[in-house]
Amino acid sequence: MTARLLDGKALAEKIQDRLKVEIAELQPDRGRAPGLAVLMVGDNPASAAYVRNKERACERLGMVSFGQHLPATATQAELTAIIHQLNADPNVDGILVQLPLPEGLDGNALLLEIDPDKDADGLHPANLGRLVRGEPCLRSCTPAGVMEILRDGGIDPAGKKAVVVGRSILVGKPIALMLLEANATVTIAHSRTPDLAAVCREADILVAAVGRPLMIGPDYIKPGATVIDVGINRITDQTGKGKLVGDVDFDRLLDVAGAITPVPGGVGPMTVTMLLANTVESYRRRLA
Numbered sequence: 001m002t003a004r005l006l007d008g009k010a011l012a013e014k015i016q017d018r019l020k021v022e023i024a025e026l027q028p029d030r031g032r033a034p035g036l037a038v039l040m041v042g043d044n045p046a047s048a049a050y051v052r053n054k055e056r057a058c059e060r061l062g063m064v065s066f067g068q069h070l071p072a073t074a075t076q077a078e079l080t081a082i083i084h085q086l087n088a089d090p091n092v093d094g095i096l097v098q099l100p101l102p103e104g105l106d107g108n109a110l111l112l113e114i115d116p117d118k119d120a121d122g123l124h125p126a127n128l129g130r131l132v133r134g135e136p137c138l139r140s141c142t143p144a145g146v147m148e149i150l151r152d153g154g155i156d157p158a159g160k161k162a163v164v165v166g167r168s169i170l171v172g173k174p175i176a177l178m179l180l181e182a183n184a185t186v187t188i189a190h191s192r193t194p195d196l197a198a199v200c201r202e203a204d205i206l207v208a209a210v211g212r213p214l215m216i217g218p219d220y221i222k223p224g225a226t227v228i229d230v231g232i233n234r235i236t237d238q239t240g241k242g243k244l245v246g247d248v249d250f251d252r253l254l255d256v257a258g259a260i261t262p263v264p265g266g267v268g269p270m271t272v273t274m275l276l277a278n279t280v281e282s283y284r285r286r287l288a
């Protein structure tokens with residue numbers, strides 16, 4: 001048996017094409033394009049690359065990106081003031097603060113300043129609270145992307161056993177809630193779970209979001225299970241070359257899993273796409 005590939009990159013392109021059409025259709029009534037403001041502080045090279053990707057994607061879709069790039073010496077008060085300004089700006093539909101922030105700045109405190117209805121990342125406590133309550137909201141991008149991958153792959157979580165490895169606010173907790181909402185029976189496992197492999201082997205749908213390269217091997221997988229790899233780890237291989245790998249040992253799972261996401265080209269591209277989708281959704285609501 002060879003696992004079916006769940007191609008997040010192809011799905012991301014499909015959804016972005018759809019968003020592009022949607023934006024073009026919405027725009028005549030409005031006279032302005034959807035706007036996304038990305039606040040980046042300091043010069044973490046990985047962050048800079050991500051931000052460039054987001055800005056390029058915005059352009060491709062006919063959205064406006066308001067990049068705000070500040071030096072690492074920026075103060076909490078300066079950043080707060082910029083967020084308040086973006087909250088009040090009618091041309092801005094989505095705001096995100098690129099993480100991680102340089103030492104000394106409090107990302108959580110900044111997040112609280114973002115208007116929840118412009119919270120393109122879906123990380124504001126108001127949006128996480130709405131998710132818990134099952135209310136419509138801007139949903140965290142990575143978990144929302146995972147749900148889209150499952151939907152597109154024809155994998156309905158209803159009645160299935162789902163195991164989420166990892167309990168972060170960014171991924172583990174919200175994805176567990178979304179799977180629960182989709183009627184899966186959900187277990188959240190983590191570093192203190194005894195016999196993690198045995199717990200994972202119960203899963204019809206396994207979501208790995210731990211941040212440990214290649215941790216999930218074949219002994220964690222029920223034959224035929226769906227495996228979603230949220231991990232994005234940069235490692236150096238035997239030849240000294242840098243390489244991107246997930247939390248899942250993809251190669252060794254291919255003849256055990258039923259369906260699997262690759263890294264790169266799996267969940268990552270969907271995270272960016274959901275950010276764009278959230279911004280368009282926020283724009284649409286502002287139109288109404």
Ligand SMILES: Nc1nc(=O)c2c([nH]1)NC[C@@H]1CN(c3ccc(C(=O)N[C@@H](CCC(=O)O)C(=O)O)cc3)C=[N+]21
Pocket residue numbers: 050096097098099100121141232244263264265266267268269270271272
């Ligand atoms: N406020 C905020 N929101 C975020 O969503 C956020 C953030 N801060 N800080 C950093 C992390 C990381 N992140 C990724 C998104 C897409 C890929 C992605 O598309 N990766 C490609 C490969 C890219 C490559 O080759 O480096 C892939 O998996 O195929 C990776 C990582 C979003 N983050």
